[in-house]
Amino acid sequence: MTFEPERLGRSRSDLAEALRSLRRRARKTQTWLARRCNMSQTKVSNIESGKLAPDIVDVELILKALEVEGPEVSKLLGLARTANTEWQDHWSSRRRGLDKKQNELARLEGATTEFRFFLLSAITGLLATPEYVRASIADVASDQSKTIAKKLERQTVLYDPSKTFTFLLTEQAVRWPLLPPLAMAMQLDRLASVSRIPGVRLGVIPLAGHIREMPLNTFTVYDRRLVTVETGTGALILRDHRDVHAYREAFDRYEQCAEFGDSCRELLAQWSMIFTRKGK
Numbered sequence: 001m002t003f004e005p006e007r008l009g010r011s012r013s014d015l016a017e018a019l020r021s022l023r024r025r026a027r028k029t030q031t032w033l034a035r036r037c038n039m040s041q042t043k044v045s046n047i048e049s050g051k052l053a054p055d056i057v058d059v060e061l062i063l064k065a066l067e068v069e070g071p072e073v074s075k076l077l078g079l080a081r082t083a084n085t086e087w088q089d090h091w092s093s094r095r096r097g098l099d100k101k102q103n104e105l106a107r108l109e110g111a112t113t114e115f116r117f118f119l120l121s122a123i124t125g126l127l128a129t130p131e132y133v134r135a136s137i138a139d140v141a142s143d144q145s146k147t148i149a150k151k152l153e154r155q156t157v158l159y160d161p162s163k164t165f166t167f168l169l170t171e172q173a174v175r176w177p178l179l180p181p182l183a184m185a186m187q188l189d190r191l192a193s194v195s196r197i198p199g200v201r202l203g204v205i206p207l208a209g210h211i212r213e214m215p216l217n218t219f220t221v222y223d224r225r226l227v228t229v230e231t232g233t234g235a236l237i238l239r240d241h242r243d244v245h246a247y248r249e250a251f252d253r254y255e256q257c258a259e260f261g262d263s264c265r266e267l268l269a270q271w272s273m274i275f276t277r278k279g280k
Helices: 005-025 028-039 040-048 055-065 071-081 091-094 098-109 130-136 145-158 171-175 183-196 240-256 259-278
Strands: 085-089 114-119 164-168 200-205 219-222 226-230 234-238
Touching: 005 040, 005 055, 028 040, 028 055, 028 164, 055 071, 055 240, 071 130, 071 234, 071 259, 085 219, 091 098, 098 145, 114 240, 130 183, 164 171, 164 219, 164 240, 171 200, 171 234, 171 259, 183 200, 183 259, 219 240, 226 240
Parallel strands: 114 164, 164 200
Antiparallel strands: 085 234, 114 219, 219 226, 226 234
């Protein structure tokens, strides 16, 4: 299937209309369909009105109940996959204001229990010092003070005992010199400090030995509900259970290459010392 970002916003309404038409063509009520699919009538109504994007399993159940067969099944399952994918480009986020994006992330973090961050090339805001946060948005033309404040405020979620975090950072992400040497040393010391917070597992993947896979993107997995995949110009939000499962499996493989605990902190201390020497 060709990727067309402009289609992502329309796919939910297209899918809703198609499923509604199939039910009516079969001369069945929403109540009947809900009972056959073990759903509430409200959920069926929200799917058919486009208020809720059904996942692949939901669509499979509906198609089976309505006895839909042939090419139409493949078409609708493909549409469901697209409906569970969202594209957020950086330009739109900046036009709305990056501080509003921070509010969205805070709501998502509030609703999530288990977090998995794979950081390929940079340190995420939850782990960043104020100087690193400021440098990471230096190219944003608007007033940055609100965005910086909200990014730092979001870090309090790390201390919530009801949540667990696993951060995997490549050596490149840790050592990329976004800041002057002494400021980078402070950032690495911050990582070591965060690694001691209960509920936080922080690991680094050193560029040594043999790593069988070559990761392509930074990504974050929120529970088993969704994945955000970062690109150079935006982020894909994936809700299809197959996508979420695939990224969780990839995370597990990368985790096997990481150093945690004292071994992680020893590496961070070595790299911090290198920056400190450069800064003198």
